[in-house]
Amino acid sequence: MKFDVAIVGAGPAGLAAAYRLASSGFKVVVLERGREPGAKELYGGRIYAYWLDKYLPEFRKDAPVDRWVRKERVSFLTEDKALTVELAITQKEKTSFVVPLVSFVSWLSKLVQGAGAKIVTEVTVDALVKDEKGKITGVRSGSDVLQAEYVIDAEGVNRLLLERAGIVKKLEPELVAVGVKEVLKFENKKVLEERLGLDEDEGLAWALAGYPTEYLPGGGFIYTYKDSLALGVVVYLKNWEKLKTPVYDLIEKFRLHPYIAPLVKGATLQEYGGHMTPVAGINMSPPRYYYDGLLIVGDAAGFLLHTGVLIRGVDFAIASGVLAAEAIKEARSPSAEDLAIYEKKLRESFVLQQLEKFRSADRLLGDESLFRDLTLLSTEAAYRYFNIDHNQRTMFEAVREASKKTRVSVLKTMINMIRMLRSL
Amino acid sequence: MSLKYFTIEERLNANAWDVDIHRPHIKIKDPDKCRTCEKKPCTYMCPAKCYVQQGDYIVLSTEACVECGTCRVVCPHGAIEWNYPRSGMGIWYRFT
Numbered sequence: 001m002k003f004d005v006a007i008v009g010a011g012p013a014g015l016a017a018a019y020r021l022a023s024s025g026f027k028v029v030v031l032e033r034g035r036e037p038g039a040k041e042l043y044g045g046r047i048y049a050y051w052l053d054k055y056l057p058e059f060r061k062d063a064p065v066d067r068w069v070r071k072e073r074v075s076f077l078t079e080d081k082a083l084t085v086e087l088a089i090t091q092k093e094k095t096s097f098v099v100p101l102v103s104f105v106s107w108l109s110k111l112v113q114g115a116g117a118k119i120v121t122e123v124t125v126d127a128l129v130k131d132e133k134g135k136i137t138g139v140r141s142g143s144d145v146l147q148a149e150y151v152i153d154a155e156g157v158n159r160l161l162l163e164r165a166g167i168v169k170k171l172e173p174e175l176v177a178v179g180v181k182e183v184l185k186f187e188n189k190k191v192l193e194e195r196l197g198l199d200e201d202e203g204l205a206w207a208l209a210g211y212p213t214e215y216l217p218g219g220g221f222i223y224t225y226k227d228s229l230a231l232g233v234v235v236y237l238k239n240w241e242k243l244k245t246p247v248y249d250l251i252e253k254f255r256l257h258p259y260i261a262p263l264v265k266g267a268t269l270q271e272y273g274g275h276m277t278p279v280a281g282i283n284m285s286p287p288r289y290y291y292d293g294l295l296i297v298g299d300a301a302g303f304l305l306h307t308g309v310l311i312r313g314v315d316f317a318i319a320s321g322v323l324a325a326e327a328i329k330e331a332r333s334p335s336a337e338d339l340a341i342y343e344k345k346l347r348e349s350f351v352l353q354q355l356e357k358f359r360s361a362d363r364l365l366g367d368e369s370l371f372r373d374l375t376l377l378s379t380e381a382a383y384r385y386f387n388i389d390h391n392q393r394t395m396f397e398a399v400r401e402a403s404k405k406t407r408v409s410v411l412k413t414m415i416n417m418i419r420m421l422r423s424l
Numbered sequence: 425m426s427l428k429y430f431t432i433e434e435r436l437n438a439n440a441w442d443v444d445i446h447r448p449h450i451k452i453k454d455p456d457k458c459r460t461c462e463k464k465p466c467t468y469m470c471p472a473k474c475y476v477q478q479g480d481y482i483v484l485s486t487e488a489c490v491e492c493g494t495c496r497v498v499c500p501h502g503a504i505e506w507n508y509p510r511s512g513m514g515i516w517y518r519f520t
Binding site for chain 2: 043101102121122126142160172173181183185241243246269271273
């Protein structure tokens with residue numbers, strides 16, 4: 001049986017492509033190695049809605065949403081202090097939401113099946129199949145070969161298939177971080193809401209720098225699901241040597257930090273996982289996004305934008321999947337020449353425009369002193385400002401004292417803040 | 425206040441998975457490389473503590489692997505062979 005399109009990976013990118021293609025009458029198969037779509041997926045917790053309105057408007061009607069994010073928090077955290085900034089939206093705004101990725105993907109896969117595409121689970125694709133001219137003509141799983149006119153690689157960050165096909169080199173530690181995550185469940189969702197100061201349908205997205213990663217690049221995160229929360233740390237692979245604590249202990253140290261522990265006490269652990277995330281964005285993209293018979297979407301293509309605080313993966317994945325589908329619909333043949341329209345579409349869309357714009361974010365965020373300096377200086381300065389003893393300090397005095405105590409240069413910090421303002 | 429430290433074993437026990445006992449999806453290609461590897465980043469960076477140092481050697485247990493792929497990338501000697509587990513095997517995320 002020959003398919004028009006074979007898609008590797010039932011994640012947001014692969015399923016979005018499948019949905020678009022199947023809706024237009026293409027014979028589509030999605031191959032997923034997990035027991036169900038989403039079984040191998042893990043992310044922070046939040047999905048941005050703005051671009052989904054353009055690329056997958058169906059989601060507004062019935063996609064699962066645990067909570068719409070109306071509170072954004074950013075904290076600098078040290079052993080004994082935390083300085084937190086919170087943005088709260090009091091209108092019932094719906095611009096990003098928190099939901100377990102597996103729930104969202106499960107909904108998306110039903111949409112895909114409804115459109116007539118076939119999702120085959122428990123199939124691990126081992127390689128892309130090429131003909132003698134180098135054109136990708138299908139995929140191989142064990143000794144089975146499945147032929148397709150077009151193949152979409154949506155295999156995710158590990159991209160073994162692209163590596164085996166000679167398209168990308170093995171991932172370097174500089175390009176990726178590892179996220180470690182716990183899902184902590186509350187018996188009563190009111191407890192979760194009261195502790196985090198949320199209304200019953202409100203969600204919180206929280207990024208924390210400093211202590212969670214021993215002041216190294218990366219940080220901690222908390223997202224509130226319906227009656228549970230996602231808590232985790234993200235560590236750049238390139239910095240592992242400077243870590244004093246293995247990542248599996250780092251996350252527990254973060255959970256048990258005196259600022260965090262009271263929020264999660266009594267919650268039971270529902271799931272524990274880890275996943276790599278492409279921190280280098282476009283800097284880890286393959287040389288091209290299209291080859292003879294092949295298109296590359298989602299994490300495998302490096303389509304993840306992160307600015308330290310804001311991390312966008314799912315909306316980029318979905319947009320790239322949709323654009324790949326549109327490219328196949330318009331292409332006259334599966335030749336690279338015809339599929340070049342995919343890159344054109346990516347360039348015309350927010351996907352490559354935004355990734356280009358934040359291209360240098362990676363270098364700044366990977367700067368070891370950045371998080372350390374900002375965290376130490378800001379928490380210490382705030383402490384000195386608020387802590388009245390024999391002397392009440394001006395803000396300037398508080399910062400100067402903090403600089404002396406932490407040995408962090410105010411000037412250097414200010415320069416870094418300007419760099420942040422410009423590139424993050 | 426229950427401020428219990430969840431051991432890594434307790435945490436991994438919360439997960440669901442189906443272990444492929446016949447064909448582990450990760451192998452150490454060359455244990456001698458691990459023996460001479462001074463830094464052994466796998467022992468630090470694997471979220472599931474699959475890599476444990478015993479003497480100079482590394483003992484790898486793939487059963488509770490969360491399939492992030494970090495070990496392969498962080499290994500400075502390219503000593504780790506990493507595959508996707510076959511046919512539905514491995515971890516099964518349900519709540520993340």
